[in-house]
Amino acid sequence: xxxxxxxxxxxxxxxxxxxxxxxxxxxxxxxxxxxxxxxxxxxxxxxxxxxxxxxxxxxxxxxxxxxxxxxxxxxxxxxxxxxxxxxxxxxxxxxxxxxxxxxxxxxxxxxxxxxxxxxxxxxxxxxxxxxxxxxxxxxxxxxxxxxxxxxxxxxxxxxxxxxxxxxxxxxxxxxxxxxxxxxxxxxxxxxxxxxxxxxxxxxxxxxxxxxxxxxxxxxxxxxxxxxxxxxxxxxxxxxxxxxxxxxxxxxxxxxxxxxxxxxxxxxxxxxxxxxxxxxxxxxxxxxxxxxxxxxxxxxxxxxxxxxxxxxxxxxxxxxxxxxxxxxxxxxxxxxxxxxxxxxxxxxxxxxxxxxxxxxxxxxxxxxxxxxxxxxxxxxxxxxxxxxxxxxxxxxxxx
Amino acid sequence: xxxxxxxxxxxxxxxxxxxxxxxxxxxxxxxxxxxxxxxxxxxxxxxxxxxxxxxxxxxxxxxxxxxxxxxxxxxxxxxxxxxxxxxxxxxxxxxxxxxxxxxxxxxxxxxxxxxxxxxxxxxxxxxxxxxxxxxxxxxxxxxxxxxxxxxxxxxxxxxxxxxxxxxxxxxxxxxxxxxxxxxxxxxxxxxxxxxxxxxxxxxxxxxxxxxxxxxxxxxxxxxxxxxxxxxxxxxxxxxxxxxxxxxxxxxxxxxxxxxxxxxxxxxxxxxxxxxxxxxxxxxxxxxxxxxxxxxxxxxxxxxxxxxxxxxxxxxxxxxxxxxxxxxxxxxxxxxxxxxxxxxxxxxxxxxxxxxxxxxxxxxxxxxxxxxxxxxxxxxxxxxxxxxxxxxxxxxxxx
Numbered sequence: 001x002x003x004x005x006x007x008x009x010x011x012x013x014x015x016x017x018x019x020x021x022x023x024x025x026x027x028x029x030x031x032x033x034x035x036x037x038x039x040x041x042x043x044x045x046x047x048x049x050x051x052x053x054x055x056x057x058x059x060x061x062x063x064x065x066x067x068x069x070x071x072x073x074x075x076x077x078x079x080x081x082x083x084x085x086x087x088x089x090x091x092x093x094x095x096x097x098x099x100x101x102x103x104x105x106x107x108x109x110x111x112x113x114x115x116x117x118x119x120x121x122x123x124x125x126x127x128x129x130x131x132x133x134x135x136x137x138x139x140x141x142x143x144x145x146x147x148x149x150x151x152x153x154x155x156x157x158x159x160x161x162x163x164x165x166x167x168x169x170x171x172x173x174x175x176x177x178x179x180x181x182x183x184x185x186x187x188x189x190x191x192x193x194x195x196x197x198x199x200x201x202x203x204x205x206x207x208x209x210x211x212x213x214x215x216x217x218x219x220x221x222x223x224x225x226x227x228x229x230x231x232x233x234x235x236x237x238x239x240x241x242x243x244x245x246x247x248x249x250x251x252x253x254x255x256x257x258x259x260x261x262x263x264x265x266x267x268x269x270x271x272x273x274x275x276x277x278x279x280x281x282x283x284x285x286x287x288x289x290x291x292x293x294x295x296x297x298x299x300x301x302x303x304x305x306x307x308x309x310x311x312x313x314x315x316x317x318x319x320x321x322x323x324x325x326x327x328x329x330x331x332x333x334x335x336x337x338x339x340x341x342x343x344x345x346x347x348x349x350x351x352x353x354x355x356x357x358x359x360x361x362x363x364x365x366x367x368x369x370x371x372x373x374x375x376x377x378x379x380x381x382x383x384x385x386x387x388x389x390x391x392x393x394x395x396x397x398x
Numbered sequence: 399x400x401x402x403x404x405x406x407x408x409x410x411x412x413x414x415x416x417x418x419x420x421x422x423x424x425x426x427x428x429x430x431x432x433x434x435x436x437x438x439x440x441x442x443x444x445x446x447x448x449x450x451x452x453x454x455x456x457x458x459x460x461x462x463x464x465x466x467x468x469x470x471x472x473x474x475x476x477x478x479x480x481x482x483x484x485x486x487x488x489x490x491x492x493x494x495x496x497x498x499x500x501x502x503x504x505x506x507x508x509x510x511x512x513x514x515x516x517x518x519x520x521x522x523x524x525x526x527x528x529x530x531x532x533x534x535x536x537x538x539x540x541x542x543x544x545x546x547x548x549x550x551x552x553x554x555x556x557x558x559x560x561x562x563x564x565x566x567x568x569x570x571x572x573x574x575x576x577x578x579x580x581x582x583x584x585x586x587x588x589x590x591x592x593x594x595x596x597x598x599x600x601x602x603x604x605x606x607x608x609x610x611x612x613x614x615x616x617x618x619x620x621x622x623x624x625x626x627x628x629x630x631x632x633x634x635x636x637x638x639x640x641x642x643x644x645x646x647x648x649x650x651x652x653x654x655x656x657x658x659x660x661x662x663x664x665x666x667x668x669x670x671x672x673x674x675x676x677x678x679x680x681x682x683x684x685x686x687x688x689x690x691x692x693x694x695x696x697x698x699x700x701x702x703x704x705x706x707x708x709x710x711x712x713x714x715x716x717x718x719x720x721x722x723x724x725x726x727x728x729x730x731x732x733x734x735x736x737x738x739x740x741x742x743x744x745x746x747x748x749x750x751x752x753x754x755x756x757x758x759x760x761x762x763x764x765x766x767x768x769x770x771x772x773x774x775x776x777x778x779x780x781x782x783x784x785x786x787x788x789x790x791x792x793x794x795x796x
Binding site for chain 2: 001003011019039046050057065070099107118133231232233249262269271272273275
């Protein structure tokens with residue numbers, strides 16, 4: 001029995017890529033985790049979720065433990081509608097699909113829209129898990145660089161014009177994280193957001209707006225592309241992972257009903273009544289506005305701790321973007337291979353994610369790394385940055 | 399913006415089928431549910447799951463609420479390994495993948511193995527959700543009839559020989575529910591099981607064994623195909639939905655490591671740490687052998703109630719298989735269109751699933767219907783069968 005002989009053609013092609021999770025470093029014990037894009041343990045509402053389960057099961061009994069039938073599961077849709085109404089995104093029930101986190105949402109969108117010869121435009125660098133997902137469907141990509149103001153829309157426009165002149169196919173989808181981008185932490189300006197939508201209309205493509213970090217602003221929120229979208233071209237993906245708990249796996253897509261119908265059609269995990277009803281109960285019992293303010297303050301403090309530690313401990317030739325929110329700081333170290341350097345960093349007791357995993361062509365990312373200030377506490381962050389500084393200095397000496 | 403113009407080709411084809419869940423009747427209030435393949439409400443361990451969550455979060459704190467890191471999530475794999483060892487299925491860790499119920503398992507297997515021109519062999523009738531899933535990938539099916547001893551392997555062999563003679567492609571996959579089949583409740587004999595494996599070897603196909611009902615035997619367990627599989631041709635799918643709670647969404651695939659690796663690669667919901675860790679804690683605290691005995695006794699009593707009510711209330715020309723376990727009784731009513739009859743049944747206050755949804759060609763199922771004795775209690779079952787008898791008699795009179 002030759003297992004591979006049974007795989008479908010697309011699957012065989014996809015399996016030639018690096019396996020999922022290749023980017024994730026195996027952490028030694030006692031390692032300061034600047035690699036993990038996880039919420040701070042102190043901000044995970046353990047007791048509140050325990051109470052939510054107790055209160056849900058007292059109220060509904062067996063209902064949330066069947067496939068269907070829990071009123072709280074119905075309720076979650078309304079709660080998410082209300083939540084995104086706050087970002088000026090107004091959707092009806094048939095324009096919203098609850099998913100197992102943003103990743104399942106991205107995978108479903110890819111499943112429905114991407115053939116093996118579909119062109120997808122991505123930011124460069126971009127979220128490595130999304131890149132993994134798209135590479136399961138196609139190998140036709142257009143990479144558009146990011147700068148401190150987000151996606152370089154002038155480059156996008158040039159590329160599109162060039163493809164038009166050459167008779168090459170346009171992308172069917174642009175994947176972007178306009179706010180507190182993963183991995184760069186940058187935010188797209190309003191001007192550029194408008195230009196993205198104008199180009200989408202002109203070149204007839206869709207936009208997958210991944211907005212997982214939106215709530216975690218230090219200063220002020222930005223306007224989502226979806227709120228400016230007059231042609232229903234934006235498929236808007238959000239998540240409660242960063243503001244409640246990743247392990248609850250609650251995300252969503254807001255999009256035109258035709259898209260939601262198709263995404264739902266191929267979503268074959270039959271929903272997650274227990275998780276969804278628990279989340280609905282948690283949201284009922286939680287003052288989210290207050291919770292979000294606490295999260296913003298905490299992450300801002302941690303971000304400041306990281307930035308000031310980087311200034312203090314890192315050699316002069318190292319540079320980074322200062323984020324206005326989110327989880328990440330993107331660091332450039334001229335002349336250093338960050339993949340090679342990781343072994344040393346881990347042995348010193350600090351982790352990061354090497355830049356190569358965020359690029360379609362890994363060599364482009366060799367001098368970059370992603371730091372996360374979300375998981376570690378300020379003291380650990382300071383210590384971690386100090387260790388990182390030592391490692392970088394050693395490597396540069398060689 | 400024309401949404402459909404953005405869909406990939408396969409997706410456009412799939413969207414021409416009936417939408418998922420078309421089989422599910424909209425129930426009036428006060429309806430006796432003989433349609434629902436749900437565990438009996440009294441057997442859903444509400445309090446035990448509440449305790450499991452409390453004890454899990456007391457013990458592990460924030461760990462099961464992150465993407466990864468909960469020891470209990472690790473533990474669940476071992477618990478399932480032990481559980482299926484009891485059915486003489488011995489698998490290593492890299493031969494087991496935990497999924498969101500059996501449906502996600504079936505979908506992942508389809509995703510990895512089925513191209514748009516792949517031939518899939520199915521039982522006729524078969525589980526409607528599985529049929530929906532396979533139809534999302536291909537329209538090339540071979541339907542093999544079921545009788546009271548399960549899949550008619552002599553017909554399967556004839557079909558395969560015929561295809562050989564005609565130079566037609568063999569199926570890549572046979573989907574079967576050998577034990578307490580959904581919808582017929584029948585169980586494949588050991589002789590036929592052996593013949594399936596012999597044919598799989600001879601004609602080089604794989605077998606998806608869906609074993610969701612295995613534990614719910616009234617008399618004795620049968621030997622799974624997977625336990626007799628010497629060539630790693632069986633992808634074995636199981637689930638805790640029928641023995642704990644469907645809403646927890648815990649299923650699995652046991653198969654050769656090459657298959658598990660591929661299935662895991664395309665599973666993009668990032669696991670469900672909270673649900674999985676809760677289930678692991680529940681299993682630690684539960685004497686499953688005792689629980690299973692209770693389930694078997696209860697479902698046997700309910701099955702007996704249904705069978706004796708059918709004997710009492712249904713006209714002579716109606717026939718059915720008497721199941722040896724599981725959830726379902728498959729009923730044949732010569733000369734009646736069960737899809738048409740459903741409106742009347744619902745207005746009388748009893749539900750069932752019309753037979754047409756379990757067949758590739760719906761006209762084949764017009765004289766059949768599926769009853770479930772899992773959800774309703776014995777008194778309701780008796781009353782439901784009586785109502786059904788009245789409806790059938792009325793329809794036959796017309």
